[in-house]
Amino acid sequence: MANIDFAALSGNARLSAVLHRMIELKLADRAELYKAPQFINFGSLNGTGSSALQVPVVGLAGTDLMAAVGDGSSVSNTSITSSAATITIARQALRYDITDLASLTDPLAAGAGVGVEGLANSMAIAFGMRLTQMITALSSGLSQSVGSTTVALTVATFFDAIYKLQLQSNDGEFAAVLAPQQINHLINSLRSETGPGQYVAATQDQIAAKGQGFRGMLFGVSLYTSSTVPTANAGADRLGMMTATGAIGYATGSPAPIQGAGAIILPAGSQVVVELERDAASGLTKVIGNSFAGVAEIQDLKAVGILSKLAP
């Protein structure tokens, strides 16, 4: 008698492959850095009457010092110094179209796979990454920078950035946002360092609190990494940055849900509004995430660019 082997069942009662009940996320940078405390959230522009927010930068509370004045002499009038930074928000969006057949055959639990809910859920992180990309792009517009073209980042250059910020009377905790290759070079340089300075790698708790991109502390500076750090010198270098609190700020806006429109999903803790638009004739669902965001350099001397070579 013939055995009931796999070949006898294959294609009928057995499948050549089955889908696992969980998807593996494609390798990508998912470090949303905009939540780092050094970047100030100036809130939502909803209902403000403008798409631009002017942030006054005023020389009060210690900018002007008292001076000795002779007894009976008249003290001269002092005008305060002020400037302003403007954050202009613009629409940021992402759209996925999925057919009913693709959606109904999703074997995973709702929201976990490539179905309508799964696509809607991914909008929040897509917005976070976009905001991160917008923030890291600002390193290009800083007037101060340290480091040399086509030279690897070293601890000495890292110190240069700290010194530059300290020279301008910056205080509080500094944050450095570096490209992955810059972090590698920095750690390589640290291997030959001696002395009291040390790298304190991020613990699981810190990563949970500060986000995926947090790499630890070095000489009291919070280290973050992001693949969105821009290139410089025609692609020969990367240009990260070190900032004090208040160097960079961002503002957001959320489209108000519209009565009578299709279904709307508001991912928790996010500025994104996800709308589902049906094209019944085509059996198609459009999943559209919309939000508004703007970033700007608030005070130039609170940040310094960190230039180093891109190549390994």
Add this chain to the structure above:
Amino acid sequence: MSATFQTSASGPSIQGRAAERPGSMREQLPTLASPPFWYMHHPARWQLVEGEWLPQLSEMRSDPGVNRVDKDGNTDQAELAYRRKGWTIIPWDVEPGGYCVAFEGHRGPVHMSKWEKPSVFAGQLTIKSDGAGYWAFCRRLLADGIIARPDERFIDLIIADHARKVDDLRGRAVTQPAVATSLNIEEERLAVMLAAKERLVNPAAPKAKK
């Protein structure tokens, strides 16, 4: 509908042409879209390249929401803000054919400088940098007066920063022999910086014709 019968007594003469990939198989860069940009320069940003002081250029991208670029990508307000802070915006046409080049990407146009040479090999994107071409462009910006020659005071600040680094290494080299190598490199670099500054301040007089 094309004719299928023979149209000449000597037989059909139909020319072939190179095959084209279907639209869905177009060569595209596997990277995120990036908006057009303009180079700009701040008077404080200089760098030592091959023994001379060259401008360290930055990019102003037409990226809606970034540093006052409006919802449509208009950079008017951004330009104004940069110019007030002393930046010089460098127009595209200072380089023949423009220095900002657009490539077709998986997720929209990818804008790079003309000295970045992308290629896709085995599905991976690599970008080679034509350093020589880029530095020649930077030199031309200075020679043509598009960027003003560096102010000596800014160069002095950069040199002072480097001199401090050398002093620090010199102090450590006494107790850490491994630092000696870095010290040699940085001392040499400091000497090149000073020589480059000297050439900048006192350029050699053109040789008289015999």
